[in-house]
Amino acid sequence: MSVHDDLTTVQRSLDDLQRSVGRLEQQLGGGGLEIRRVRLDADHLRESVALLREAAAAQGTARRPDLVTISDTPYDVTLWTDSDDEGLGARDRHAP
Template identity: 60%
Template sequence: MSLNDEVTAVQRCLDDLGRALTRLESHLGNRDLELRRVRTDAAHLRESITLLRDVHPAERPRPETVPIPDAPYDASLWKDADEEGLGARDRRAP
């Protein structure tokens, strides 16, 4: 499963938990302290999952790999190039 599928599955479970808590609340009443704590914890989990989804948006495809040949480069490609840190070939390094 992808990350997006996993996060969606967690959100579905939290939805199920919310429905179960609503049914439990109808039996116990909404004055029960422990039930309110569980409902608050479930709300915090929902917020955390939303933040997780925001931090890790839809998966990005992996960049296409580019094969690099083993053959040496043509030396004429570097004919007029400056050497990094040394400057042009006809001048002295600083």
């Protein structure tokens, strides 16, 4: 599935959630703290999905950076002659 398809599926689910919350509000009354929190959470989810949709669209139009080829040839070992072995300490010192 593509990102667009997944976002569309999420959007449909959120639409269903909005309708269900609306029905609950009618049945329970819209003044209670609990139903207002559920309504607010559903609204935040809608906003977050809208932001995701915008980010996905921007990412789709963005140009991918060129790939850099890394050679398989071994590095010159003289590059590391002046460094300590990581995690082992210096060669001429002992651990406490």
